Every structure is written in C-alpha cells, then in structure tokens.
Amino acid sequence: MRNGAEILKLGTLTLVWWCIIFGAVWAACYIVGILIPMALTSYESDAARMTAETCRALTPILSVLVFIPINAMFMVLFERRGLAIFTVRLGPNRVGPDGYLQTAADAVKLLFKEDITPRGADAFMFTLAPIVFFAPSIFGAMPLLAAVTNYHELFQIANLPTGIFFILAASSVPVVGIVMGGWASNNKYSLVGGLRSAAQAISYEIPLVLSLVTVCLMAGTLDVVQIAKQQSGGILNWNIFGGGALRGLDQAISLKFSSSAPALQELSKSSFEQVLKSVYLEPTAQALGLGAGQEGLAGIIAAFAVVLLIGSIWIAYGLYMTGACAEINRIPFDLPEAESELVSGYNTEYSGIKFAIFFLAEFTNLFIVASIAAVMFFGGGDCPVPAWLGTALGGPQIASVINQALTPLIEIKLVDPPTLFATIWVILKVYSIVFFAVLIRGTLPRFRIDQLMDFGWKRLIPLSLIVFVLVVYAREFVNVHVGT
C-alpha cells in the first residue's frame, strides 16, 4: 500500500475543500436569502419589502455564482491529485499546506495575465465565444438546484415544469461558443478543434438525450423535482434500479431470514411469497389480463420484465455517461483540444481571463453532468438506506439527536435539516461520479476521429433506441413509481 498515504491525503484535501466551498455557498445563501430579509422586516417601508423580495429571488443565482469559481478550483486540484495517484506520482504539493492552494495560485496567475487578441482575429466574436460557452452552464443548472436542495423554499423559484428539457437545451448551446472561438481565433488548429467539437457534440447529443428521455419515460414527467421526489425511500426506489421495480424485495428477504425482526411491523403478517405476489404477479397479471390459474406464466413474465427494465436502465446510464463525457470534451473524447495533435484546439489563442472562463466552464460542466446523473439515476438527495432499515438501525433517534444539537441553529434558520441531509447525500453522489470521470481520464486513451464517429453513430445511437423501446414495453409489466 504505497499509495495509501496519498489516498488519505486526497481524502483530507477533499473534506477541507468541501468545507470551504459549501461553507461559502451556505453563508452567501443565508446572508442574502434569510438574514437580510429578516433584518428588513423590522422596517415597514415599501423599499424594505421590495429589497427583501429581491434578495430572496436572487439567492439561487447568487449561490451558483459563489459556487462555480471555488468549485472549479477544487475540481482542478482534485483531478490533478487523483491523476497523480493513478499514475504513481505525487501531484501538486508545494503551494500552501500540502498543495491545497495550488489552483488558487493558478487562478490568480491567470487573472493577471495579459489578455491577447491575435492579429487577424474577429475581435468581437473572439470575446463573445467564452461568454456563449460559459453562460448556459450557469442558467442551465438552475432547475437542478431546486431538485438537489429538497425543494427548499428559497430555491423553488428555480424550478421549471420542463426541467430536464431546459437543462438539455441549455447544454446544447456551448458548442456554438466553441465553434465561434475556433473560427474567430484566425488559427488553423483552433478552427479544426472547433469543427471537431461541432461534429462530436452533435453526434453524441443523440444518445445522451435518448438515455435521459428513457428515464423521463419511466418517471412520467420532465420536472426534475418530481423525478427526485419519486425516487425517495432508499436505494431500491432509485431509477438506476428500475425506479421501484424491486420494491419490497429487500423487506421480503429479511423476513425470510429473520422472522422476528422488530422493525418489520407493516409486513409482519405477510410472508415472503405474499410480498412477491403483491408486488410482481398482480400488476403483470393485470396488464396481461391473466386469470387466477395462470400465475406461473405471470411470474415468468414479471421476472423477465424486471430484469429487462433494470438492465436497460443500466445501459442507459452507460450511454448517458459516454455521451456526457463526449459533450463536455473529456478524455477519451477530448479531440477538440487534443494537445498532441492540435496544440490546444479551440482555446489555443486564448489567454488571461478569457482562457480562465473556458477553463471554469469546462469543470462546471463536469459538475453539472454529474449532478444530472445523480438526480436522474441516483435519487437526488435521497438516503440510500431504505426507510424501514433506517428505522430498524435507529435512524429516527440519530436524527432527533442531531436535530436537538442543531436546535439553536434551526431557530435562526441557519440550518434546515431535510435540506441539509439531502445536500450531503447529493454532494457525496455527485463527487463520486466526478471521481469516476477522473478515473476514466486516468485509464483510457483518446479516440481517433473516425473511430469516434463510428462508435457514436453505429453503436451508441442504435443501442439507445433499442433501450428506449425495451423500457417502453418492460414498464407496462412492472410497477414503477407506484407509491408516489
């Protein structure tokens, strides 16, 4: 275990930076969303009321603006240290305590660099490109905010009935920025980078959108808050496990092995077979119109449909991650900025603050992609432990102890327990997916452009269509999201 010490250091670094990031966001939200309006209620003038309302309405966008730069700094450092571990190096460990401030120093350096516009470049487009690249990632993330904070009242304003479609529409805009920047730079490498990016983004957007459409089909809504809510109640309700297709199975199995489990009050009178029958046989028999004597047939079809549904969703998740990696130009799909072929692709000519914006947007996009995956597939802010098991393990007692400890903070509205727990789970899930992306970056080589196109059009798009049709049919025979 030569890497053990390094992994431990990475873990400490992550925790410290999480405290910095989310402490800052928390403080900003609290001051603007709650403290200022509360202070203003003592004045009974119209101006005070107006200011309070404006402050509340601005909280979501402010939280995003505070979050993005600090988070990008952390993610760059996280990625560099993570890659160092994968390639058995040390990584940045000189600036600040154990390299904690490396990326902060980098950011300061980038801001003080001279901002150069190359000769012959289209100056207006050259300036516009980073903005077009970055702005959609800010407003595209807004509906997600409502979903990951457990629909906290300050963030309800950010929610939209067309949630996931809004996010996808916003995420399709940045490619315009890349092409624009590549063309305006007056540089062959930049131009080729921009063209590659356009081809890649258009090809891989189709499997990406189709995989998310599959999930929306299962959920029956486009609203991300609804999708997150439907999946509450433990790991078996998450979309990645068929959105409740395995509901009740965990309880039934634990009933089989220990019939005296005290927490299983609601199921104490029923047996393993009865649970199976009520969860699987009845909906299938109902869907097929089978009578009482054909339970064996219904059972086989039910089992087949459940396996098909869960398998399809796993494939859809794989398709989503592949398409998302291609959309945000990460290895193995980083052809638009392939250093060894195109110098640095579309951002070759950029320097100073404009390059910083490109860089910031790239890491923000990675975070957004991971949060979409967390909300759509992994239940958003839901605790993975099923509710009945949590009760059996003393969850309510622990929660009440925490609540009591936090009572003074809850009273001044600094902490809202449901939001707090939801956010902690979301943070864990999202950064796990980010870590997975870093792992892929450390593992896979880059695609060649013709391989990339073949893979996208001949493999991923047909596969995503097949998965879509399979889910349409499998969903009919399985109870998906019944409880909600």
Next chain:
Amino acid sequence: MDQFEMLKAWAETNVETTMFYFLATVAIPLAYGVILDKTIIRSGFILIGVFGSICGFFLLLQAQFLALAQLMIYAVGITLVIVIALMLTNPRMEKSQLSNATPANQLGAFMVAVGLFMTIYLSVRPENWTLSSEPLDTNNVEVLGRALTTDYSLPFEFASVLLLAALIGSVMLAKAEKPSKPGEDDYEYTVVEDGPIAGDPRQDREPAVSKR
C-alpha cells in the same frame, strides 16, 4: 394601495409588453445583420442570435416547450450550417462578392420578397384566429404530447416523411459525382483519396532500414 402593490400591479400588466418590445428591438436588427453582413460565417452566428430572441417570444407566450425546442434545434442546427459553410467556402473571412447582382436580379428579388410577405401576412393576420381567454394548462407539455400523438398524428408522421425525403435527397446529391476534367474548374483543390488515414498505424509499420 401602497407603493409595493402599485409596482406589482404595474409589473403584471406591463412587463410582457415591455419585454416584447425589448426582444423585437433585439431581433429585427439581428435579422438585418444576417442579410447585410459580408462574412457568411458571421451571418450564421448572428442567425443564432435571431433564433435566440424568437425563443424569448415563445417564452413570453408561455410556450416553454416550443421555446426550448427552438433553442435546442436551432443552436445545434445553425452550428451545422456554419460548419458546412466553412467547408464549402474559403473560411478566412474573405468578403463574398455580393455586388454582382444586376438590376433585373434585384427587381426579381424584390418581387419575391413582396409576394412572400403578402402570403405570410394574409395567412397569419389576426382576423382568422379565434381568441380564447381560457387560462393555459400549467403542464402544457403534456397537452402538446397528447395532441401530437392522437389528434394530429398524421401531420406529425408526414413531417417525418419530409425529413426522410430530405435525408435521401442529400445522400443522392452527395453520391452523384461527375468525373471532373482537369482545368475545367476556376480554382484548384486537392482530392483526398479514399484509403488509410494519415497516422494509421498500419501505414507506419514500414521496415526500419538504417542507412549506413
């Protein structure tokens, strides 16, 4: 009625109109820019701006789904147009020769423009539409989806047939290559042969013979 309520009432009645005029003042100059800009690629990017402001109009009409579809399809679609323009023209900001239009051409273009405007105006003028004061369904995506798959499924299918025809047509155009004679064209271009791509490892695997 205090100041706050008054402001709220004003906003409820006037914000939509104000936003409409704001979007219109953005959209119309941009639309002129698409025609008047000498660089074809710039026109393409300006066109994205035009579609962006049209997306804003749809949002004002509370057609969120249409607005987002507009953004999603045109942002990507126009990017494709730009890429094709880059491939077919000289990408280095060369001014295209627009001044070779004869007066006859200009007159013809003007006639077509007037005819088109009249046709569109006559078809969309407000007299033919029944006005409704019913509140919109909050979940109008669902209404739209139901309408497209039940009442209007035939037009919907026909739209996809149109797309298929366009697809086949483009394949046919791309396939129909005439063998060009050397010296026939005004400008030169290099023909890339079908074959292994440069950098293909199979090609690089030549026996390493050292010269001594």
